[in-house]
Amino acid sequence: MNRIEIDKLTKFYGERLVLDGIDLSVAHHEVVCLIGASGSGKSTLLRCINGLTEFDEGNVRLDGMDIYDESFGRTGLYKRIGIVFQAYNLFPHLTVLDNITLAPVRVHGRQRAEAEDAARKLLDLFGLGQYAKSYPEQLSGGQQQRVAVIRSLATDPEVLLLDEVTAALDPELIGEVLKIIRDLKTQGMTMVIVTHEMAFARDVADRVCFLDAGRIIEEAHPQRLFSSPENPRTQKFLERIIASGRLGASA
Amino acid sequence: MTRRPGKGRRTIALKDRLTPVLISLVSVIIVFGAIVYFVGSAEQWPRIQSQFFSIEAMLEAAPSVGRGFLVSLQIWIISLVCIAIWALILAIFRAMGGPYFAPLRIFAILYVDLFRGLPALLLVLLFGFGIPALNLPGLPNNGLFWGGVALVLSYSAYATEVYRSGIEAVHEGQGMAAKALGLTQWQTLRYAILPQALRNVVPAMLNLVVALQKDVALLSVLGVRDAVREAQIYTARTFNYSSLVVAAILFLLATIPMARLTDYVARRDRQRRLQSAL
Ligand SMILES: Nc1ncnc2c1ncn2[C@@H]1O[C@H](COP(=O)(O)OP(=O)(O)OP(=O)(O)O)[C@@H](O)[C@H]1O
Numbered sequence: 098m099n100r101i102e103i104d105k106l107t108k109f110y111g112e113r114l115v116l117d118g119i120d121l122s123v124a125h126h127e128v129v130c131l132i133g134a135s136g137s138g139k140s141t142l143l144r145c146i147n148g149l150t151e152f153d154e155g156n157v158r159l160d161g162m163d164i165y166d167e168s169f170g171r172t173g174l175y176k177r178i179g180i181v182f183q184a185y186n187l188f189p190h191l192t193v194l195d196n197i198t199l200a201p202v203r204v205h206g207r208q209r210a211e212a213e214d215a216a217r218k219l220l221d222l223f224g225l226g227q228y229a230k231s232y233p234e235q236l237s238g239g240q241q242q243r244v245a246v247i248r249s250l251a252t253d254p255e256v257l258l259l260d261e262v263t264a265a266l267d268p269e270l271i272g273e274v275l276k277i278i279r280d281l282k283t284q285g286m287t288m289v290i291v292t293h294e295m296a297f298a299r300d301v302a303d304r305v306c307f308l309d310a311g312r313i314i315e316e317a318h319p320q321r322l323f324s325s326p327e328n329p330r331t332q333k334f335l336e337r338i339i340a341s342g343r344l345g346a347s348a
Numbered sequence: 349m350t351r352r353p354g355k356g357r358r359t360i361a362l363k364d365r366l367t368p369v370l371i372s373l374v375s376v377i378i379v380f381g382a383i384v385y386f387v388g389s390a391e392q393w394p395r396i397q398s399q400f401f402s403i404e405a406m407l408e409a410a411p412s413v414g415r416g417f418l419v420s421l422q423i424w425i426i427s428l429v430c431i432a433i434w435a436l437i438l439a440i441f442r443a444m445g446g447p448y449f450a451p452l453r454i455f456a457i458l459y460v461d462l463f464r465g466l467p468a469l470l471l472v473l474l475f476g477f478g479i480p481a482l483n484l485p486g487l488p489n490n491g492l493f494w495g496g497v498a499l500v501l502s503y504s505a506y507a508t509e510v511y512r513s514g515i516e517a518v519h520e521g522q523g524m525a526a527k528a529l530g531l532t533q534w535q536t537l538r539y540a541i542l543p544q545a546l547r548n549v550v551p552a553m554l555n556l557v558v559a560l561q562k563d564v565a566l567l568s569v570l571g572v573r574d575a576v577r578e579a580q581i582y583t584a585r586t587f588n589y590s591s592l593v594v595a596a597i598l599f600l601l602a603t604i605p606m607a608r609l610t611d612y613v614a615r616r617d618r619q620r621r622l623q624s625a626l
């Protein structure tokens with residue numbers, strides 16, 4: 098059974114069709130990258146997977162169970178699927194440590210001391226140990242984004258959704274975030290990643306899906322998709338990317 | 349002669365700084381001096397002075413007006429606390445989405461429409477005279493209490509809107525992040541949104557605080573012996589208005605520092621936002 102099964106997912110914003118019958122499945126430990134032009138629906142698709150955005154038709158299943166199934170309870174789904182946003186969305190009024198422990202303590206009923214221990218371990222692991230008591234604004238963008246990743250890992254999710262997590266970063270900070278994602282892949286995390294970093298997608302993805310106007314019009318292993326795209330729209334998209342020099346050597 | 353590089357520049361800077369200060373000082377002295385001269389030389393001035401600015405009458409009225417002013421301050425502070433809490437509750441009602449909370453949301457909307465639409469003085473009269481006349485069992489029966497309630501109800505409507513704008517100013521990504529972490533709507537408000545919203549609203553709230561301090565004087569129509577009422581009593585007895593000037597001075601002594609504080613906080617807040625926007 099696949100970890101995530103998406104069936105004929107359709108989503109309208111008002112009159113506008115944003116997702117047009119998406120079918121997508123993600124196996125255990127698989128890393129799927131979503132690429133596509135701005136406005137093609139990548140973020141919306143990601144947010145439908147963990148129920149942040151309601152959709153109109155179709156369904157999404159996690160380990161065979163509909164995400165709106167009662168048995169997930171109110172928080173079960175959010176515990177098992179973590180999401181990281183492009184703009185980090187850390188809470189500016191909370192320290193790094195409190196950002197990370199908020200959900201474990203308030204949502205999952207862990208003891209504060211226990212949650213803080215776990216958070217500190219994660220911070221050390223990602224080289225942010227000395228920033229536990231800092232506020233987000235005191236950190237660099239790359240550090241903030243790493244904290245955001247840790248925050249979503251703090252509840253031990255089985256699936257991680259990443260939405261252009263490097264788009265707001267300076268080039269020299271991108272590497273440190275991408276390294277974390279590679280490490281997570283090594284540890285077997287199932288991930289769906291929206292990215293504009295084609296080199297990274299080629300490097301980390303087991304499969305790349307190209308979205309166009311709310312549809313997945315081509316999906317394949319990155320080697321195949323990047324070297325010999327079949328759909329003319331994919332070809333055009335990749336040509337534009339190559340022209341802008343973003344399909345270079347692996348980062 | 350050896351000169352350190354920065355020195356000459358610093359001298360010029362000092363002169364540059366002093367010139368505008370001197371100009372404003374001189375112009376202020378000329379303008380206000382002229383006003384004082386013309387007022388003082390007016391034919392009526394001695395009469396005005398004895399009616400409004402008689403030192404003797406001021407000193408005589410000061411103790412009772414001062415006592416009244418303490419009453420005003422008490423009403424002000426107690427009302428402030430009640431308004432801050434009640435308006436926050438209403439703003440939370442207003443912010444809760446979803447069908448279950450619709451009644452609370454509608455209540456908050458109607459409340460704000462109603463109490464913002466009515467003049468505070470009208471409410472003070474209605475509550476301060478009307479409710480005690482009902483002789484309701486188990487409820488306090490004095491005008492001061494009900495007048496205070498009227499002020500709280502009226503100002504809470506404005507304060508609710510201030511809170512609401514503060515809540516709406518918090519970036520929507522914050523609510524989304526909280527939801528994605530599994531926080532309930534209430535937890536999202538409590539731990540993610542409100543702490544940021546409260547910081548946003550401090551400058552606007554301080555404006556209300558200053559306005560309320562003056563509107564406490566409305567309670568004098570109910571016979572509450574606040575500063576204005578005490579001053580009126582003195583005036584009625586002696587036909588001298590200096591007591592009202594005493595009350596005016598007391599109000600200014602309290603509100604002007606508040607106004608400066610408001611400016612200061614607003615300026616700091618603006619800088620904080622500018623910085624975080626970078
Ligand atoms: N909250 C919303 N209300 C209305 N329309 C929306 C909303 N969010 C997204 N859309 C629309 O849905 C479409 C898909 O948006 P989405 O954010 O999923 O695109 P995207 O592929 O992530 O683009 P980008 O690469 O720019 O992030 C866009 O046309 C967008 O205008």
Ligand SMILES: [Mg+2]
Nearest residue numbers: 139140141261
């Ligand atoms: Mg997007």
